[in-house]
Amino acid sequence: MATSIDVSDLNIYYGDFLAVEGVTIPIAARSVTAFIGPSGCGKSTFLRSLNRMHEVVRGARVEGKVLVDGEDLYGDDVDPVDVRRMVGMVFQRPNPFPTMSIYDNVLAGQRLNSKRMKKTDADDAVERALRSAGLWAEVKDRLDRPGSGLSGGQQQRLCIARAISVEPEVLLMDEPCSALDPISTIVIEDLIHELKAQYTIVIVTHNMQQAARVSDTTAFFNLAGVGMPGRLVEHGATEKIFSNPDESATEAYIQGRFG
Amino acid sequence: MTVVEVSRHPVRRLGDRVFAGASTGAAITILATLAGVAIFLTVEGVPGILASPDEVKSGESFLPYVGPLVFGTLLAAAIALVIAVPVSIGVALFISHYAPRRLAAVMGYLIDLLAAVPSVVYGLWGIGFLAGKLVAPYGWLEEHLGFLPFFAGPASATGRTILTVGIVLAVMILPIMTAICREVFLQTPRLHEEAALALGATRWEMARLAVFPHARSGIISGAMLGLGRALGETMAVAMVLSASGVVSWNLISSTNPSTIAANIALSFKEASGLTVNALVASGLVLFVITFVVNVAARLVVDRRKDFSGADA
Ligand SMILES: Nc1ncnc2c1ncn2[C@@H]1O[C@H](COP(=O)(O)OP(=O)(O)O)[C@@H](O)[C@H]1O
Ligand SMILES: [Mg+2]
Numbered sequence: 001m002a003t004s005i006d007v008s009d010l011n012i013y014y015g016d017f018l019a020v021e022g023v024t025i026p027i028a029a030r031s032v033t034a035f036i037g038p039s040g041c042g043k044s045t046f047l048r049s050l051n052r053m054h055e056v057v058r059g060a061r062v063e064g065k066v067l068v069d070g071e072d073l074y075g076d077d078v079d080p081v082d083v084r085r086m087v088g089m090v091f092q093r094p095n096p097f098p099t100m101s102i103y104d105n106v107l108a109g110q111r112l113n114s115k116r117m118k119k120t121d122a123d124d125a126v127e128r129a130l131r132s133a134g135l136w137a138e139v140k141d142r143l144d145r146p147g148s149g150l151s152g153g154q155q156q157r158l159c160i161a162r163a164i165s166v167e168p169e170v171l172l173m174d175e176p177c178s179a180l181d182p183i184s185t186i187v188i189e190d191l192i193h194e195l196k197a198q199y200t201i202v203i204v205t206h207n208m209q210q211a212a213r214v215s216d217t218t219a220f221f222n223l224a225g226v227g228m229p230g231r232l233v234e235h236g237a238t239e240k241i242f243s244n245p246d247e248s249a250t251e252a253y254i255q256g257r258f259g
Numbered sequence: 260m261t262v263v264e265v266s267r268h269p270v271r272r273l274g275d276r277v278f279a280g281a282s283t284g285a286a287i288t289i290l291a292t293l294a295g296v297a298i299f300l301t302v303e304g305v306p307g308i309l310a311s312p313d314e315v316k317s318g319e320s321f322l323p324y325v326g327p328l329v330f331g332t333l334l335a336a337a338i339a340l341v342i343a344v345p346v347s348i349g350v351a352l353f354i355s356h357y358a359p360r361r362l363a364a365v366m367g368y369l370i371d372l373l374a375a376v377p378s379v380v381y382g383l384w385g386i387g388f389l390a391g392k393l394v395a396p397y398g399w400l401e402e403h404l405g406f407l408p409f410f411a412g413p414a415s416a417t418g419r420t421i422l423t424v425g426i427v428l429a430v431m432i433l434p435i436m437t438a439i440c441r442e443v444f445l446q447t448p449r450l451h452e453e454a455a456l457a458l459g460a461t462r463w464e465m466a467r468l469a470v471f472p473h474a475r476s477g478i479i480s481g482a483m484l485g486l487g488r489a490l491g492e493t494m495a496v497a498m499v500l501s502a503s504g505v506v507s508w509n510l511i512s513s514t515n516p517s518t519i520a521a522n523i524a525l526s527f528k529e530a531s532g533l534t535v536n537a538l539v540a541s542g543l544v545l546f547v548i549t550f551v552v553n554v555a556a557r558l559v560v561d562r563r564k565d566f567s568g569a570d571a
Contacts, residue, residue: 053457058360085459095450099472108468109458159454166458 003069003086003169003200004029005050010064011229012042012049014057019045021229023064025219032192032201034211034238037221038253042230043204044092044174046221050202051087051172052080068170085113088168092175094155096147096162103143105158106130109166129165133157134191153184160191164199171195173203177210189214208254212242220250300543307536316526316534325541327506331421331516332545335496336489338425338510343432344482350433351440352466367441374434382498385427390418390499397422397511408508415513419501422510424518427495432485439484443477444470476560483556487549496521519545 005027012020020042027033035043048054049062052073066073073083096105106126110117117125126143130136135157139150147158156176163171173192177185192201192214205211211218219235234247245251271279308321317324350370354363394416401412447470455468471478502517517525519541530538 051457053453056453056456081459081461084457089457091450091453091457093450095448095454097451097454097468097472099475108455112458112460112464162454162458 006067015059018229031216034215041221087170088163090173098148105147129161133161304540304543307540310533332518339428339489342429347436355444382495385499393418421515428489436481436485439481443474493520
């Protein structure tokens with residue numbers, strides 16, 4: 001079920017502004033790929049181009065190819081809605097739907113996809129997603145309460161449950177822990193370890209230790225200069241990038257000498 | 260650097276004091292005006308309520324007199340709301356989430372312009388244009404949907420029916436309701452819109468998942484504002500409706516209930532003595548209806564506060 005992604009020569013624009021230039025990177029199935037780099041270098045922008053959320057911004061567009069299992073996401077006959085059902089996303093700030101109960105939040109995506117679910121099927125789906133997100137034990141007695149009443153870490157896991165309940169093939173996470181306390185961060189990192197058995201995961205993080213802990217592959221992005229587009233500097237196995245990178249910029253960034 | 264002294268009575272700046280005084284004064288003025296109106300309506304109205312049938316022009320005691328008026332008022336306002344709510348939500352959503360930016364700006368401007376048109380103009384439009392155009396559709400409704408009590412007919416030959424009034428009122432309250440809906444739709448947090456889109460929602464599904472829930476209380480407030488205007492509208496109703504003091508669900512016939520406001524406007528000039536008091540009393544009834552409607556709306560808005568997302 002998991003899927004590999006192949007990006008080639010991707011240029012990403014906001015209007016006339018070229019934000020990210022010439023990215024070519026393969027992303028392996030059932031693995032965790034981390035994007036690191038100084039802020040503003042286009043990590044979020046690139047991530048959002050992988051599920052066509054980039055074009056939600058007015059005037060935003062891309063050039064190039066993103067193949068998911070050999071099929072071009074930006075093909076003429078591809079509906080972005082279908083892409084987003086296949087490539088799920090977790091945002092930097094937890095964003096459960098505030099007017100919905102925990103239960104309804106988990107089912108929000110599924111209710112879009114399928115017409116009617118039997119109550120027992122729905123209950124099972126909710127329990128399965130919440131268990132996968134490691135949240136079941138904490139919320140099973142208050143599924144009918146609003147999702148906005150949970151702690152930040154719980155809300156983020158609720159968002160993960162919501163994203164995986166539609167059984168996407170790829171899960172994109174944009175600094176999912178940056179708004180969370182250290183304990184919740186550890187919980188989510190453990191979760192990522194478990195989820196990669198089933199999903200292809202791409203995570204943006206500004207936390208180098210986190211990249212080292214959770215990812216198999218690391219990609220380092222950087223700005224060529226002020227006002228210049230972001231570029232992919234190098235990518236490779238996480239151990240290699242962290243111990244013996246090819247580029248000196250990567251080494252400098254990892255050792256905390258800039259960024 | 261000065262040392263900040265901590266006193267038990269914190270010093271307040273002059274500006275703060277002036278502003279606090281001014282806003283408290285304004286609030287008290289509003290409450291006093293409201294109380295004044297209520298007292299006037301009660302004092303002047305009670306003799307009208309208690310008057311015996313032969314002392315007033317209508318020749319009826321108060322309840323049978325005001326009953327059909329209340330019915331007509333609520334019916335016309337309800338028709339207006341049933342038409343205006345979905346249309347205003349649709350137009351507002353189009354402006355806020357579908358239309359290209361340029362078009363959205365033009366439409367927003369037009370809507371604001373419509374809101375400023377005085378009601379007598381809508382009245383003229385209703386009687387001079389709309390009523391005539393609706394004669395044929397009413398005939399069709401009678402013929403094909405006559406089994407429903409609403410369209411039992413016989414269809415009015417002039418088109419000056421309660422349904423026409425409801426439509427005119429709907430057009431009147433559309434701009435303000437649309438403007439309010441558009442405003443709250445535009446304030447939907449980006450965060451929740453993107454949450455919906457990232458789940459694979461279409462634009463319409465995003466509206467259902469993120470925009471409408473966020474806007475719920477705003478939509479209700481807008482509808483209440485529109486309803487208040489529809490309940491109290493005088494000129495447009497007085498001009499368009501051919502009224503005959505009945506209670507009837509038949510929306511397309513030439514015998515229609517009048518509304519409280521239109522009735523006051525049409526009868527006040529020739530009224531004298533206790534008849535005036537009876538009219539004031541009907542005004543008191545309208546005042547109470549409006550008040551109850553607003554309280555009810557507040558209750559609806561507050562009922563699911565936990566889920567309102569106000570603190571999220
Ligand atoms: N909505 C937007 N409109 C225009 N420019 C944007 C927008 N979002 C990001 N950018 C620009 O794109 C570049 C990359 O930003 P981003 O992808 O957020 O970087 P990162 O996630 O690595 O911090 C920055 O120069 C930023 O100013
Ligand atoms: Mg970012």
